[in-house]
Structures are given as C-alpha cells and as structure tokens.
Amino acid sequence: MNVIVCVKQIPDPALPGALDSSTNTLKRDGKLILDESDSYGVEMALQLVDKAGGGEVSLVSMAPNGEVSGLRTALAMGAAKAVLVSDPALQGSDALTTARVLAAAVGRIGGADLVIAATESSDGYTGTVPEQLAEVLGLPSVTFAKHVEIDGSTLKASRQTEDGYDEVECPLPALISVTAGVVEPRYPSFKGIMAAKSKPVDTVTAGDLGVDPVGWAGAGQQISDVAKAPERAAGEIVEDDGEGFAKIVSFLENLKVI
Amino acid sequence: MDLDFAPEHDALRAMVRDFAAAEIAPHAARWDQRSEFPLDVVRHMGELGLFGLVFPEAWGGGGGDFVSLCIAIEELGRVDQSVGITLSAGVGLGANPIYRFGTDEQRHRWLPDLTAGRALGAFGLTEPDGGSDAGATRTRARRDGDEWVIDGAKSFITNSGTPITSVITVTARTPEGISAFVVPAGTPGLTVEPPYRKLGWHASDTHGLILDGCRVPADHLLGEPGAGFRNFLAILDDGRVAIAALALGCARACLEMAVDYAVHRQAFGQSIGANQAVAFALADLDVAVHNATQLTYRAAWLKDQDRPFGREAAIAKLYATEAAVSATRVATQVLGGSGFIEDHPVARFYRDAKVLEVGEGTSEIQRLVIARHLGLPVHAGPADRR
Ligand SMILES: Cc1cc2nc3c(=O)[nH]c(=O)nc-3n(C[C@H](O)[C@H](O)[C@H](O)COP(=O)(O)OP(=O)(O)OC[C@H]3O[C@@H](n4cnc5c(N)ncnc54)[C@H](O)[C@@H]3O)c2cc1C
Numbered sequence: 001m002n003v004i005v006c007v008k009q010i011p012d013p014a015l016p017g018a019l020d021s022s023t024n025t026l027k028r029d030g031k032l033i034l035d036e037s038d039s040y041g042v043e044m045a046l047q048l049v050d051k052a053g054g055g056e057v058s059l060v061s062m063a064p065n066g067e068v069s070g071l072r073t074a075l076a077m078g079a080a081k082a083v084l085v086s087d088p089a090l091q092g093s094d095a096l097t098t099a100r101v102l103a104a105a106v107g108r109i110g111g112a113d114l115v116i117a118a119t120e121s122s123d124g125y126t127g128t129v130p131e132q133l134a135e136v137l138g139l140p141s142v143t144f145a146k147h148v149e150i151d152g153s154t155l156k157a158s159r160q161t162e163d164g165y166d167e168v169e170c171p172l173p174a175l176i177s178v179t180a181g182v183v184e185p186r187y188p189s190f191k192g193i194m195a196a197k198s199k200p201v202d203t204v205t206a207g208d209l210g211v212d213p214v215g216w217a218g219a220g221q222q223i224s225d226v227a228k229a230p231e232r233a234a235g236e237i238v239e240d241d242g243e244g245f246a247k248i249v250s251f252l253e254n255l256k257v258i
Numbered sequence: 259m260d261l262d263f264a265p266e267h268d269a270l271r272a273m274v275r276d277f278a279a280a281e282i283a284p285h286a287a288r289w290d291q292r293s294e295f296p297l298d299v300v301r302h303m304g305e306l307g308l309f310g311l312v313f314p315e316a317w318g319g320g321g322g323d324f325v326s327l328c329i330a331i332e333e334l335g336r337v338d339q340s341v342g343i344t345l346s347a348g349v350g351l352g353a354n355p356i357y358r359f360g361t362d363e364q365r366h367r368w369l370p371d372l373t374a375g376r377a378l379g380a381f382g383l384t385e386p387d388g389g390s391d392a393g394a395t396r397t398r399a400r401r402d403g404d405e406w407v408i409d410g411a412k413s414f415i416t417n418s419g420t421p422i423t424s425v426i427t428v429t430a431r432t433p434e435g436i437s438a439f440v441v442p443a444g445t446p447g448l449t450v451e452p453p454y455r456k457l458g459w460h461a462s463d464t465h466g467l468i469l470d471g472c473r474v475p476a477d478h479l480l481g482e483p484g485a486g487f488r489n490f491l492a493i494l495d496d497g498r499v500a501i502a503a504l505a506l507g508c509a510r511a512c513l514e515m516a517v518d519y520a521v522h523r524q525a526f527g528q529s530i531g532a533n534q535a536v537a538f539a540l541a542d543l544d545v546a547v548h549n550a551t552q553l554t555y556r557a558a559w560l561k562d563q564d565r566p567f568g569r570e571a572a573i574a575k576l577y578a579t580e581a582a583v584s585a586t587r588v589a590t591q592v593l594g595g596s597g598f599i600e601d602h603p604v605a606r607f608y609r610d611a612k613v614l615e616v617g618e619g620t621s622e623i624q625r626l627v628i629a630r631h632l633g634l635p636v637h638a639g640p641a642d643r644r
Contacts, residue, residue, distance in 0.1 A: 033272070069265065069268070069269075072265065072269055073269060073272070076269060076273075187273050187276065187277050187306055188269070188273050189305065189306045189307045190270060190273075190306060190307030190308065190310070190311055190320040190322060190326070191307050191320050193266050193269045193270055193273065194266060194320060194321065194322065196266075196269070197265075197266055
C-alpha cells in the first residue's frame, strides 16, 4: 500500500511570527519546521503501510526557499521520499492554487492508494485545501477521519462529528483529512535522523509541474486588511444561590458541549 | 571557519527537546521528590537511539559523533539533570570502557544491550579512601584458577543499582598495577548498598558497592592488566565534555526561567527586569551560557576530529560547571521567594547543580590538569603518580 502525505513546513510557532506589511501575509523566510498537525498524518500513514505489510509513505510539500527541514523530520519518522515544490512564483498562492500544485506533485509521485492531509494547517488555518485537493485529483474525500482501516480496496473510517462519529466507507484510492490527536506521532529516532539525510527529495518548480497561473496571479483572493483579535471579554460570574448548577448546565448546553 | 551545527544536529536537538518537554518535564518534580528512577523514560530513550548515538552500527549504535551526544545530554539536562546524567554515565562510563578497551568477544557479549538502552552499565572507580586520588585504589583482584577474586569497596557509583543494570566495570589493584574488571550485576560477593540520600540528582541512581570475595571469570578482565589507570584517564576526558554539556543544559534552563520571570513579575509598578540590577545579572548569565556553549562544543568537535582535547575538556568542564552553579544562584535570586519553593523547577536545579563541580574530576582537579598543560610543575601531592 502506498500512501502520500501532504506536509506543510511552517515558521516555528514557538518563535514570534511576523507579517509582511506589503502583502499582509505571514513572513516565511526563516527556518521552517514540520507543522505539528501534519505529524499525525505521517504517523497514520506509517502505521497503515506497516499494517498492510508493504509499500511506502511519500511526502508532498510546497514551501519557499527550497526548505527541507520539516520534510527531513517526516523522513526521519520513516517516510521514504518527498517531492518539494519550491518556486518564488508561488508566493501569494491561495488555497485552490495550493491544491492544484499539491495535486500535480501527488501525480508526479503516482501510484497512491491513499492521500492524507491534516484538516488545517497551524499557520494559515483555511482548512479548505484537503477537499479542494480531492476534487482536483478526482478522489473521494473523507474529512475528520479519526480511525481508519483498509479492507482490500475499501477504506473504512470513523469520521468525527460534533456529537459522535459517522462510520463511512469509500473505495480506494481516496483522500482523508485527519485531526490532531488521532494517533500518537512517534519521535524520529537517531537512526531515522541519520537515514533521512540520504532519502530523496525531488525539488521542482510550478513550471516543472505545468501548473499555471500560480502565486498572486492565480489567486482568487486578496488580503485587504489584518486586524488584531479583540481582547477576550471578562467571563460571566455565576453567584451560587442554590440554583447555580442549573445555570452552568444551561450555559454548557448553549455551547453544545453537553 | 564554520561554527554551525549540521542539519542532523539541529534535527536531533529538536527531537530531544520535544521528547524532554512531553515525556520528562511533566514528571521531573515527582521523580525528584520520590527519588524515583524513571525506568520507562530511560527505555524510551534507548529506543530513540540515545544510548547508542556515538557507537558504530556494528555494535548496535547509531554511528553519530560526540557533538550529537553532547546535544542530547544538554537538552535532557535542560529539563532534568538526573535524566541527563543517566544518559551521560550510561554512555560514557557504562558502554564506553567496554567499547574502547574490550575484545570483540566482550563487545559482542555486553554492548548491544547497552547501546540499545535495554541495559545500563556503570563504572566503579571512586573508593571510600580515594576519589580525586584514584591511583590510591585499594580494591584488589587476585587470580584463582580460571577466575579473578575481587575484594574492596566503591563509593558513589552512578547507575549501579537500577533494575536494568547489567554490568559494573570496577578498577582493582593487581600485581601489574591497576586493572579493570567487568562485574555482571548479581554476581555473588557483589553487594549494592541502599541508595544514598543525596542533595540533588534524586532521580539518578547512585550506590556504594562492596566486593567481598567477588568472583568473575578470567575473561572479564577489561583491557591489559595494569592498564586500568591509563584507560580510565582517557575515558574521563570524554566524560568531562559530557558533564560540561550537562552543566550547559542547567545554565541555559536557569537563564530561560529567570528571563521569563523577570519579564512577567511586577514590582514597584514595572516588571523586575526593567531594573538594571536584574537585567544586567541576566545579561552576564547569557554571556556565561554563550561561553559554556563554545567551550563545550569546541572540545567535543576536537574529539570528533581525532585531535588532542584533554586541556579543552578540562577547561570546558571547569567553566561550564561553575557557570551552572552561578546560574542557579542568579535564577533563584531573580525568582525571589518562589525560587526557594519546590513547586518551581529552579529550586531543583539549585540542588542538582552542585555535584557538577565534583563528579568526573572536581574543579580543583580540572585546574590541576590545565595548569600542567601550561607547563607548570604543579602536582597533586606526594603520592601523585600522574
Ligand atoms: C552523585 C555522584 C555520582 C558519582 N558517580 C560516580 C561514578 O559513577 N563512578 C565513580 O567512579 N565515581 C563517581 N562519583 C565520585 C566522584 O567522581 C568523586 O566524588 C570525585 O572524583 C571526588 O572524589 P572524592 O569524593 O573522594 O573527594 P576528594 O578527592 O577526597 O576531594 C575532597 C576535596 O579536596 C580537593 N582536593 C583533593 N585533592 C586535591 C589536590 N591535590 N589539590 C587541590 N584540591 C584537592 C577536591 O577537589 C575536593 O574539593 C560520583 C560522585 C557523586 C557525588
């Protein structure tokens, strides 16, 4: 079984982020790391391939400046190879262009039984790329997959919903999106880190993939303004007059958490 | 000149940092309070390849360099000094003597478990009557047929009584001089005393040992008879750099915690870090951390280049450990009363730091080594055999 995982390389969230004031986009010119959200997809892919008893996990990523640090982390976890799309022309690409580029990269590797993406990245949060990617690839898509099993050429998944989960099935090849916490991502071992040094990363441009237009030119969006999130308002204080519990229950019910 | 770490060094640092934050930091205070040896974490470190880092793949190792080991020790030590010394001693004192001085047969027998972190080794040099003066070893070994019979006592031996301790290399006097012997855990005649009650390093395993008619097969002699003294001096050079890395982790943790506190703690209508008295103390601490970093990794790099590094090892060990002790003093002071309360890790670092100036050669012994490299005719005393 061959699985391709889409991994994003993002600025280290532990460091203070910065916006480019001319484009209102996140500055991504420093060292990038593997988006933690994607480590779950990588782990799930490794487990599925392991269970299937053969095949390999490949990665696709789109990142500026030929950045490979985040890819090396996923390779150190056990993925076999990667396609990196890096091209100054990609700057300003919107979610749909990203999906087109990733789809072309998935096609370049070829032979995927399953494509895995995180439901959303930790730096951009559009949360739309996986479904767009499935559409461009013409694959069935199962979002919020929480538990996945492969039965022959059928994918069986528990799909997280607000009040439980759906059990869904679809034929392979397919695309799934996974949320954080569905599996416990392994730490890359030292041997994995050393082995990752010599695993192939095929670096290509948007042109090599034949995707055009890209970047600002292809974007159907424009970022007109970025505003600070409002300060959190003070919470509501419930004085317990003997009926405090009822107020708390109705408050939680309103939030639909119980 | 290139002073950068390689990408795989950065990747290793990131991995160990993540591991320490998730698997060690939440439990460090509990292990410390209960003097609990964190066996599961040690095993997990083994699976990640940390105990095998510097050994060739043929012996189950990862084929990494010494700089990598220092990175791992620093990052563990930044969160928990006890876990850091467990790795440092397990590699440097446990596995390394067998790798460096063992025959292939001995390596086959003991190394794979040690490099995989399935087992831990210990090294017994210090005795009740001789620590710095290791040439004063009183433990004796005599040959009896196909066996060696060892009698004596050892003090303060790290990793000697864990549930996975497999072997303890001990030095003992033979007719040729000081020799080394591998004593498997559980050998009759070997008594591992109850753990010490220590000022710090509570989650690290330390015991006194008694060897009373302890018999090991003849092939448990490690290295040439009489070469024990020379051999352990070579081992100690590596260990000194590793302890410098551990001290660096301590100093760096103190700097980070103190800066964080100085930014957030308000007094007299401003954050305490707005006072030069506090800010400059932290600036000085940053200088010390930078110095310790350069000294430690340069010594490690020299070793990786197969160049002499004894002097640099002593300088790094001396500087970094004294910097770590000062760092804990500065950090606890910046934290005020909170720094004296065990709820904050800085109190644990304060207790843990002191031994850094003692183990693997005291600060005085480092100065002696450095002074000798300057060509000074200084000696340790009338019995100085070096
Ligand atoms: C927690 C812990 C773990 C340890 N783990 C191990 C281990 O795994 N294996 C092992 O073999 N040992 C271990 N040790 C022992 C450690 O290496 C010794 O304690 C250390 O070398 C000092 O020896 P000592 O305690 O006998 O002190 P001494 O040598 O008696 O020194 C006492 C003081 O006198 C000073 N001094 C001695 N000689 C001179 C001199 N000539 N000039 C100036 N000053 C001098 C010393 O610097 C020191 O300040 C450990 C110790 C501790 C506390």
